[in-house]
Amino acid sequence: MHNLNTVISFEVVRTLKKKTFWVTALSFPVVITVVFAIIFFSNQATEQATLDTQNQKFSLAITDESNAITPQLITQLGAKTLTDKQQGIQQVKDGSLDAYFYYPSELDKQKVEVYAKDVGLFDNSRYQGTADALLNQSIATTVDTETVAILKNKVDFSSVTFKDGIEYDGFKQLIAPGLFLVLFYILVTMFGSQMLTSTTEEKENRVIEMLLTTIKARTLIIGKILSLIILALIQIVIILIPILVIYLQFGDVLALPNIDLANLPLDPVRITVGAIIFALSFLLFTGLLVAIGSAVPTAREASGFFGLIMMLIFGPLYAFTLFISAPHSSIVTFLSYFPLTAPIPLMLRNAVGNLTIPEALIGIAVLGVSAAIVLAIAIRMFRYGALEYSKILSLKSIFATKKNTPRR
Amino acid sequence: MPTSPSLVTINHFRMEFDTHTVIDDLSFDIKRGETFGLLGANGSGKTTIIRALLGIYQPTSGDLSIDGKAYAVDGGVRLGYLPEERGLYKKETVMTVMIYFGRLKGMTRSAAEKWSLDYLRRVGLSEKAKTRLDKLSGGQQQKVQLGVTIMNNPELLILDEPTKGFDPINRRLLMNIIEEHKKAGATIIFVTHQMEEVERLCDRIILLKDGRPSAYGTIADVKKDHEGASLDDIFVKIYGDHTESEQE
Numbered sequence: 001m002h003n004l005n006t007v008i009s010f011e012v013v014r015t016l017k018k019k020t021f022w023v024t025a026l027s028f029p030v031v032i033t034v035v036f037a038i039i040f041f042s043n044q045a046t047e048q049a050t051l052d053t054q055n056q057k058f059s060l061a062i063t064d065e066s067n068a069i070t071p072q073l074i075t076q077l078g079a080k081t082l083t084d085k086q087q088g089i090q091q092v093k094d095g096s097l098d099a100y101f102y103y104p105s106e107l108d109k110q111k112v113e114v115y116a117k118d119v120g121l122f123d124n125s126r127y128q129g130t131a132d133a134l135l136n137q138s139i140a141t142t143v144d145t146e147t148v149a150i151l152k153n154k155v156d157f158s159s160v161t162f163k164d165g166i167e168y169d170g171f172k173q174l175i176a177p178g179l180f181l182v183l184f185y186i187l188v189t190m191f192g193s194q195m196l197t198s199t200t201e202e203k204e205n206r207v208i209e210m211l212l213t214t215i216k217a218r219t220l221i222i223g224k225i226l227s228l229i230i231l232a233l234i235q236i237v238i239i240l241i242p243i244l245v246i247y248l249q250f251g252d253v254l255a256l257p258n259i260d261l262a263n264l265p266l267d268p269v270r271i272t273v274g275a276i277i278f279a280l281s282f283l284l285f286t287g288l289l290v291a292i293g294s295a296v297p298t299a300r301e302a303s304g305f306f307g308l309i310m311m312l313i314f315g316p317l318y319a320f321t322l323f324i325s326a327p328h329s330s331i332v333t334f335l336s337y338f339p340l341t342a343p344i345p346l347m348l349r350n351a352v353g354n355l356t357i358p359e360a361l362i363g364i365a366v367l368g369v370s371a372a373i374v375l376a377i378a379i380r381m382f383r384y385g386a387l388e389y390s391k392i393l394s395l396k397s398i399f400a401t402k403k404n405t406p407r408r
Numbered sequence: 409m410p411t412s413p414s415l416v417t418i419n420h421f422r423m424e425f426d427t428h429t430v431i432d433d434l435s436f437d438i439k440r441g442e443t444f445g446l447l448g449a450n451g452s453g454k455t456t457i458i459r460a461l462l463g464i465y466q467p468t469s470g471d472l473s474i475d476g477k478a479y480a481v482d483g484g485v486r487l488g489y490l491p492e493e494r495g496l497y498k499k500e501t502v503m504t505v506m507i508y509f510g511r512l513k514g515m516t517r518s519a520a521e522k523w524s525l526d527y528l529r530r531v532g533l534s535e536k537a538k539t540r541l542d543k544l545s546g547g548q549q550q551k552v553q554l555g556v557t558i559m560n561n562p563e564l565l566i567l568d569e570p571t572k573g574f575d576p577i578n579r580r581l582l583m584n585i586i587e588e589h590k591k592a593g594a595t596i597i598f599v600t601h602q603m604e605e606v607e608r609l610c611d612r613i614i615l616l617k618d619g620r621p622s623a624y625g626t627i628a629d630v631k632k633d634h635e636g637a638s639l640d641d642i643f644v645k646i647y648g649d650h651t652e653s654e655q656e
Contacts, residue, residue: 215481
């Protein structure tokens with residue numbers, strides 16, 4: 001019992017004496033507060049954006065071959081009626097109409113067709129919602145409730161949206177640029193810990209002096225980062241190949257959704273922007289984790305910072321609805337341009353198509369400059385923290401006026 | 409072609425840690441091809457001099473140069489350095505580590521592999537080539553570390569207490585290997601407390617106390633200055649009955 005108490009008091013006291021314990025312990029409440037604030041503001045802004053969308057009016061034309069739609073409701077909506085379906089579709093394509101609804105003669109056998117101008121991935125749903133509401137309200141006034149219930153389950157809708165006169169499917173458009181976000185998430189969660197401890201190994205093994213007199217610190221750090229990127233790419237292939245094989249070989253048996261890969265829309269601008277943001281984000285966080293690994297004496301102490309970094313990177317995911325519904329709000333702008341939170345908002349907004357080219361360029365510049373700075377700090381920390389086997393380096397000591405002042 | 413007889417030159421070197429002066433206005437040189445003993449008690453600044461010479465520490469003031477310029481890994485001098493704080497990648501095999509360092513020192517993979525196998529055979533570790541380093545004894549790890557140090561035929565060999573942790577048999581083996589490099593023309597800086605090793609190998613020595621030289625010159629000259637006393641006796645005479653042990 002005496003020994004147990006001795007061990008417990010020894011372990012507790014020595015941990016409490018470490019700065020890292022207090023830094024990480026005190027940082028978590030701060031980060032959690034920030035995350036909850038993001039969620040709160042995100043929800044508020046999303047609700048407001050939803051209300052704004054619902055109240056937004058749009059120009060509408062309707063062709064009703066079913067004769068189920070009440071003319072008064074069409075008038076109340078401010079919509080016009082057309083007899084020619086192709087004319088309605090063409091007016092949406094050329095932008096003279098926001099939306100066109102086609103109600104076929106046999107509602108139980110044919111789909112109600114909705115054609116509309118693209119207004120964003122989630123806002124597009126307002127068109128089909130209006131078409132559905134119009135039908136429901138019309139039949140409610142003309143038929144009994146039992147028929148209403150039957151019709152409600154029988155009527156199908158198809159929606160086609162147009163952007164610049166060309167058919168545009170927001171969900172399909174999201175897939176290719178959205179892959180970068182998924183890859184980033186997978187790689188950082190899988191490799192983060194390895195990045196963090198990649199430079200503590202040399203310290204813990206006391207091999208650093210031999211290395212620094214054989215190879216430049218810059219070469220070593222860049223080599224480590226590139227090797228992590230190569231390992232990450234291998235990991236991507238390892239993840240993707242079985243998924244692809246299962247999908248192609250057993251997709252039908254497993255009833256997986258049928259995605260027409262050959263016709264997957266590939267927007268070169270969004271894919272390029274996504275790839276650049278992904279690469280710079282990965283470089284930034286690799287550099288950051290390597291810098292932390294260089295500043296602390298052991299892998300154990302480095303791991304204390306891991307949770308904090310993960311929360312910074314992925315905290316913005318809590319506000320994902322906000323990135324879609326209110327992409328130009330102050331909080332989204334801040335999260336998109338603050339280096340440590342920028343990757344998720346930038347990649348997500350690029351995927352859903354609300355990141356403008358100037359915004360993308362600013363984001364890329366922020367990430368690029370930040371990655372370069374962090375990388376320079378990581379090299380400096382490794383170089384000058386090389387012989388620091390027992391304590392954590394401070395930025396102050398790294399950038400002291402007498403730049404190479406030895407530390408003992 | 410070398411233009412100066414000195415490979416290593418140290419001029420007015422001063423090193424402070426915070427407010428503590430470890431080395432104070434130290435100047436000496438090491439000639440090409442000689443074996444130079446850097447001697448002193450624990451905390452006398454021997455390792456600090458080596459680290460400053462190799463650019464790991466930046467001197468507070470003064471110049472330290474190898475072949476006329478500050479040391480850089482790509483400066484053209486083939487260096488072999490066995491540091492006082494030593495270790496290797498413990499989770500890797502002996503051969504993996506030796507080939508890695510051989511490659512870093514400019515050897516081809518096949519040359520590094522061949523050299524490593526020859527070396528391991530010589531030091532009795534050929535059967536351990538594929539063994540992880542953490543499965544070796546401390547002495548065996550020391551031999552591997554020495555092998556990594558002398559790969560690629562260094563022209564400047566810096567050995568910081570190389571016999572630390574060696575038994576007498578392995579110490580003799582190590583001394584033979586160092587002698588071979590000496591005969592091959594390498595310049596050797598030898599940091600040690602073992603005076604019999606110094607007498608066997610060194611051409612000249614410097615004995616440090618409080619960051620200043622207490623003795624400097626050939627072994628014969630130093631002994632002559634101290635009335636023919638042995639190096640052990642000279643060491644004890646300079647330091648008194650006890651030495652500081654908390655600086656370095």
